[in-house]
Amino acid sequence: MTTQDMTPQSSTTDNTSIVAAAFAALTETGDVDAVARVLDEDFVHHRPDGTSRTKAEWLAAVRGSLEHIDGMEVTVLHLLADGNHVMLHSRRRLPSGPEITVVDIMRFETGRIAEAWELIEPTAEAGAHLTWWA
Structure with missing residues (x-):
């Protein structure tokens, strides 16, 4: 799917495709539009x-x-949808930086992303964060 083919749709499959195509265009070519x-x-x-x-x-x-x-470098680990929500779980590494794990949750409304939540954690620190409740 090219970015020109992206037209907002309301189905879960289309929402997942919209997120995948937009994320790929952004990370591969810097296409913010x-x-x-x-x-x-x-x-x-x-x-x-x-x-x-x-x-x-x-x-x-x-x-x-x-x-x-x-x-x-981006590795998409999960791209899941439930109703009008899409979740993208990825690992990202900058050429001169640490690897990070990112979870983006997007809520669709009328075929467009209306809200997004983003969680970012340096992958190397994940083990230390498992003991926050101890």
């Missing part, structure tokens, strides 16, 4: 620290980080 096209105008991006960004704020941050993701 491929992501922008599938975001709802009222899109909100949430982080674990409680901060949120609007569509314009989040896209500006992504555009500002393009030089840092150039050459990033």
